[in-house]
Amino acid sequence: MQAATSRPRIALYWASGCGGCEIAFVNLHERLLELDARFEIFFCPCLVDTKRADVEALPDGALALTLLDGAQRSDENVAMAQLLRRKSQLLVAYGSCAHEGCLPGLANLRSTASLLDTVYAGVAEPSRPRARSAVPEGELHLPTLLPRVLPLAEVVDVDYVIPGCPPEPDTLWRALGQMFEDPPPPRGAVLGAGESAVCRECALRREDKTIVRLRRVHELIPEPTRCLLEQGILCMGPATRDGCGALCTRVGMPCIGCYGAPEGVADQGAAMASAVGSILDIEPLRDRSEKEIAAAIDATLDAVPDWAGTCYKFSLAASLLGGRRT
Numbered sequence: 001m002q003a004a005t006s007r008p009r010i011a012l013y014w015a016s017g018c019g020g021c022e023i024a025f026v027n028l029h030e031r032l033l034e035l036d037a038r039f040e041i042f043f044c045p046c047l048v049d050t051k052r053a054d055v056e057a058l059p060d061g062a063l064a065l066t067l068l069d070g071a072q073r074s075d076e077n078v079a080m081a082q083l084l085r086r087k088s089q090l091l092v093a094y095g096s097c098a099h100e101g102c103l104p105g106l107a108n109l110r111s112t113a114s115l116l117d118t119v120y121a122g123v124a125e126p127s128r129p130r131a132r133s134a135v136p137e138g139e140l141h142l143p144t145l146l147p148r149v150l151p152l153a154e155v156v157d158v159d160y161v162i163p164g165c166p167p168e169p170d171t172l173w174r175a176l177g178q179m180f181e182d183p184p185p186p187r188g189a190v191l192g193a194g195e196s197a198v199c200r201e202c203a204l205r206r207e208d209k210t211i212v213r214l215r216r217v218h219e220l221i222p223e224p225t226r227c228l229l230e231q232g233i234l235c236m237g238p239a240t241r242d243g244c245g246a247l248c249t250r251v252g253m254p255c256i257g258c259y260g261a262p263e264g265v266a267d268q269g270a271a272m273a274s275a276v277g278s279i280l281d282i283e284p285l286r287d288r289s290e291k292e293i294a295a296a297i298d299a300t301l302d303a304v305p306d307w308a309g310t311c312y313k314f315s316l317a318a319s320l321l322g323g324r325r326t
C-alpha cells in the first residue's frame, strides 16, 4: 500500500488487450514527471503494487481519473470496469480495444464455443480450463468469457474516449490536457485526435481517385509521393479519424484504421466499403452485361482476402454491421 499523498489519485487498468496502451503511457517519457507532480498513480497493476482490495477500500469517486484500456471479454473485465466506474470521477475508454473492441473484437465473427475448440483443439474436456476447479488447496476460479467482446461503453458509462492502437503519446497528452479544461469537453467526446479523416493530414499526392484493381502491399513498391489508394492499395485513410499525423502513410504503409471512424461516421467498415465502391473504375465495363460487370467487380474485390479483418480490424465489436450479433 502506498503512502497517502495530497495529489488527486488516478488509475490505469488493463482489461483484455495486449499492453500496448501501457507502453504508450510510458512513452510519455519526461512528461510522466509532470504527470506525477500533479497526480498520484494509485492503481496500475503493471506499474505500482496496489491491489484490487485497495481500490475496493476507497470511497466512491475517490479516483480523479481512470484510463481503462483493453476490451471487455470476461466477467472479470466487467467486474473491474464496474468497480473502477464507481470509484472514478472520470472514466476514459483508453485505446482502440476499450473504444471499439479492436483486434479482440474480431472474435465476434465466431461463437465462443468454436473459439475454444480452436484454441484447445486436441485437449480433452477434463483438461480444458473451467470457471471452477477443485484442487487440494481449495477451489480455483478462472474468469468466464462473455458471449461476445464488448466495447467499454456497453458495460459502464464512459466519460471520454482516447482513440488509437495504441494512442500516440501526443494524442494521450493532448487528451489529458483537454479533459481537465474548464469548461470540460462534452461527455462522450473523443479527445486528443481530430474529427476528420487521415487523408486530411496525409501528405501523399492525390490526383485521380479511380482504381482498376486492388493490390496487397507485397505486390508492388508504391510510388513514394502518390496516394496509396490511387495505386490500388487498400488504405483506410478515408474512413479513419485523423490525429496521428498520418504516421503509416508517411512511411509508405497504408493506414489500417486504428483511430476508428471519423466524427459522425457510425460504421467504419461500411464507410470504407462505400469509399471503395465510389472509386472503382467501371468505365471500361460500360458496354458489358450486368452479369459481366458483377463478375469483374467480384474479381477485383477478391484481391483482398479478408474484408472483415481489413475494414473492421479495429471496430467490429462496435460496428452496426458486425457488433450487435450474439
Ligand code: SF4
Binding pocket: 198, 199, 200, 202, 203, 204, 206, 226, 227, 228, 229, 230, 235, 236, 237, 238, 246, 249, 254, 255
Ligand atoms: S487514401 Fe491513404 S494514402 Fe491516400 S490520401 Fe488518404 S491516407 Fe493518404
Ligand code: SF4
Binding pocket: 165, 198, 240, 241, 244, 245, 246, 247, 248, 249, 254, 255, 256, 257, 258, 259, 260
Ligand atoms: S495512419 Fe492509420 S493505422 Fe497508422 S497510426 Fe494513423 S490511424 Fe493508426
